[in-house]
Amino acid sequence: MKHVTLEGISKSYDSTKAVDEVHFNVEQGELFGLIGPDGAGKTTLFRILTTLILPDAGRAFVNGHHVVKDYKKIRKEVGYMPGKFSLYQDLTVEENLSFFASIFNTTIRENYELVKDIYVQIEPFKDRRAGKLSGGMKQKLALCCALIHRPVVLFLDEPTTGVDAVSRREFWEMLKSLKKQGITILVSTPYMDEADLCEKIALIQSGNIMTVDTPERIVSDFPDPVYAVQSDNMSRLLRELRGSDQVKSANAFGEFHHITFSGGTESMDRFLKGLREPMLIKSISPTIEDCFIHLMAAHD
Amino acid sequence: MTDTVIQTEKLTKIFGSFTAVDAITFDVKKGEIFGFLGANGAGKTTAMRMLCGLSVPSGGEATVAGFSVKNQAEQIKHSIGYMSQKFSLYEDLTVYENIRFFAGIYGIERKTIRARSSEMLQRLGLGDQRNTLVGSLPLGWKQKLAFSVAIFHSPRIVFLDEPTGGVDPVTRRQFWDLIYEASDNGITVFVTTHYMDEAEYCNRISMMVDGAIKALDTPANLKSQFQANDMDEVFYRLARRAKRKSY
CATH class of the missing domain: 3.40.50.300 (P-loop containing nucleotide triphosphate hydrolases)
Known part of the structure; x- marks a missing residue:
């Protein structure tokens, strides 16, 4: 009821x-x-x-x-x-x-x-x-x-x-x-x-x-696979991520940045090849905050 | 140690029979982003008030920007900026009037205010809002503006008391971009927050429990010390031990 x-x-x-x-x-x-x-x-x-x-x-x-x-x-x-x-x-x-x-x-x-x-x-x-x-x-x-x-x-x-x-x-x-x-x-x-x-x-x-x-x-409706990335210099990494055409979104989430790629795994491969510094990357499931940020952009 | 901007030595505040701040000792370096965490009632606000020259300690000593909190409170006030979610800007003054008011209080000349404010508003993307009442700005813009006003007089240290409470997730991140920028420019940032992901953005963090500092280190070291996956867990493990309930 x-x-x-x-x-x-x-x-x-x-x-x-x-x-x-x-x-x-x-x-x-x-x-x-x-x-x-x-x-x-x-x-x-x-x-x-x-x-x-x-x-x-x-x-x-x-x-x-x-x-x-x-x-x-x-x-x-x-x-x-x-x-x-x-x-x-x-x-x-x-x-x-x-x-x-x-x-x-x-x-x-x-x-x-x-x-x-x-x-x-x-x-x-x-x-x-x-x-x-x-x-x-x-x-x-x-x-x-x-x-x-x-x-x-x-x-x-x-x-x-x-x-x-x-x-x-x-x-x-x-x-x-x-x-x-x-x-x-x-x-x-x-x-x-x-x-x-x-x-x-x-x-x-x-x-x-x-x-x-x-x-x-x-969370399961989130359209793209999400990855958490980390390096020694997080603010420089964030700038690099945001400057790349392969990266669709990049947001700071505490000790990691959460990112999505614009063209699936192909984009990911291309981005990883072009990296100048070592970066830890792992696949994660998005948080509600990822979803909120995504929906905010979609509603703008 | 010329680059130490905050130094406390057994800083203590007692109200009657209640020890609000219990002999805290720590240093903060120039340009550092220092997270000052603790549960409600742990003594953060009292400690911060002493460091801002607003409350005289009952014991111990602290210097802020080279001045003693005991007898040089006025010099401290000139050397710091302050912003909180609760008190930031006057809603019924325009953007420019707020800047002029606060910068004027810190003794900055009109001419300088005029020049520096146009540059600042451009950078914040608020160039067109110079004559808008602050009350009609969206919350996120207000907070970003309040922060820029708090560091307008180029203080050595800026104290931020829960600056991002209630702000949307995108603006919250933009706010931290401003914090990093200030820190790159050599301004020391002393910040409290209830968002544990933001604790990760600090260079070092102190955790207050029952008036004392129970842990102080980089986020990474704290996590390994407490064998925790994230700062939320570190906080929970420490704060749960609190004996003092803030009745």
């Missing part, structure tokens, strides 16, 4: 098109990632789906409800964790949680089971004001507040932005266990390496969805 549906959703701010005819579906119980840089339109889509702003065109449904006509029903059934910390800084941890529970006519006790695994980590600080918590603790509290009314769809807008690699892993572990409870989760992120943690992803850039699919299928 489709839990979230977008049909040609568009939204402009003045003359800037924030999102442009966006279509995609999210199935019930799916962990769906919206992946793209700042300014791509991720937050605009979330705000439309959580009924906080109106689309200019198109239709969207959340749990079967129309985002404009049935906005009151949607607000009861979804949880939303905005990218910017939006809890009451001068209420304590416990006061924030019971406040959000009471807004939805419930209590902490009634839905404790759902937030328990996360809440126990901040419970020792339940009398501390939210404004005095560290980033990681704030994030956990915000997640508890978004869950305390047992939503059927959970929207998380960039929960891991600015968070270090260890805490990011912890956060994704929490999402996995929430998914087991049957909650549909839409999560946005600018980190391409988090794509593989989602069941399905949409890659978004400049208000356009470039592709929607499973991470595996997006």
